[in-house]
Amino acid sequence: MQLFNACPVCTRACDVKTQRLGTFLSVKQRCPHCTFRRQWNSQPILGSTPAGNLHLSAAVYLSGASFIQIEKVFKAMKLELFRYETFRRHARAFIEPAVIHHWKVTQDVNLQRLTREEKVILGGDMRAHSPGHSAKYGSYTMMDLQTNTVVDIQLVQSNEVGGSCYMEKEGLTRSLALLESRDVKLDCIVTDRHPQVQKFLRERNITQYYDVWHFAKGISKKLEVLCKMKDCEKLNKWMKSINNHIYWTAANSTSGPERIAKWNAILNHVQDIHTHENPLYPKCEHAIRTTTDKKKWLQAATPAFYKLESLLTKKRTLKDVEKLSPHHQTSSLEAFHAVILRFAPKNVVFPFIGMLCRLYLAAMHFNENADRPQAETEEGVPLFKLSFPKSRKGECRAKPVKTKATFGYVSDMMDLIFDEVFFNPTPYNDALLAISVPENLSAQYERPDKEEVIASFVSRFKQGAV
Structure with missing residues (x-):
């Protein structure tokens, strides 16, 4: 404000009046000693709307941010901001019509591609x-x-x-x-x-x-219940193998009956039996190894095997296995x-x-x-970060680091709002009202x-x- 106190012509004191509207500031300077007058605006005005106010409303909305949180940030920094009612007026009049129009355009392109x-x-x-x-x-x-x-x-x-x-x-x-x-x-x-x-x-x-993930999640929860039952503690050793078998069955089968045949083979496998009666899957594909841990295999007449067999061969379970997605x-x-x-x-x-x-x-x-592609160093080495998924219970895994996200859709809608919607909102609002x-x-x-x-x-x- 010191820049407006003195007249640039006669260097004497000036009368200064300010007007605020949200983030917009207007300063009127008049020299009572000469004819100098000046008005300065902190941002352009579109009609009667300060462009910066509309730009901020659009930026908050299109980025998925919360106006309430932005308002708290502005208050903490003692910055001027318009009210929530102004934000909602900008959204209804300009931003939401632009979002719906841009989505319909991009959706139409995707549907035309699918049609071909x-x-x-x-x-x-x-x-x-x-x-x-x-x-x-x-x-x-x-x-x-x-x-x-x-x-x-x-x-x-x-x-x-x-x-x-x-x-x-x-x-x-x-x-x-x-x-x-x-x-x-x-x-x-x-x-x-x-x-x-x-x-x-x-x-x-x-x-x-x-x-497959939804099915595997349901089976895993039921297996966890079985493992806590009396005489079924041995099933703990087979939890991970059965979960892997679900994904392998779905990915390596070409028909529903073949999926069921491979799924049922796990009951022989846990008994150290690797040949099966079903001609669609007569024997296991893995190499036969001599195990040193004889205690991990299940016996057919035990409660653990009986309960596992009841779970894996239920009518509902087999119907679901038959329809597991292969790819x-x-x-x-x-x-x-x-x-x-x-x-x-x-x-x-x-x-x-x-x-x-x-x-x-x-x-x-x-x-x-x-x-997005995986990020790389300047030498071209792919970047990874360590991850500890909750489901893995402390097991560490390498997770690829992707390149930074882009926001081209935000720029496109900003241009749409300020170049078209603001000056001719009728067709865009008609599309909004049609919903x-x-x-x-x-x-x-x-x-x-x-x-x-x-x-x-x-x-x-x-x-x-x-």
């Missing part, structure tokens, strides 16, 4: 956007497993389908309807073992495979769900359009950075009078004698 392919292998899974069994939102993601590309996201609100337990089937139904309308030739779909999804795909005659899995989908947490944390409540836009942003970020937004969960109930509710408030610790 003869066989498309997709993975599908739903993610609930709040903890517990009474989630408000469920997002169903459809991913092209051959390219690790998110091709569709359907956001379902629980009151649309009568409860959170029906959201996954509804999301899948909507995604398949979109793919059919674009003439995508679906070869198969890889999912988890959700019963409603199984029945729906079976009735539609769509080939379905199960993700593609949904691990990339699980990685995408971790990315969503950065844009839409589960402990934050968003409106429907806000949640949808954050899902689109997460998908655009994932598609741009899913197949069907379900009514709030509380809309089905009659809203009581606020004063009556306040008057009836009584603490549970002061309710009086019973």
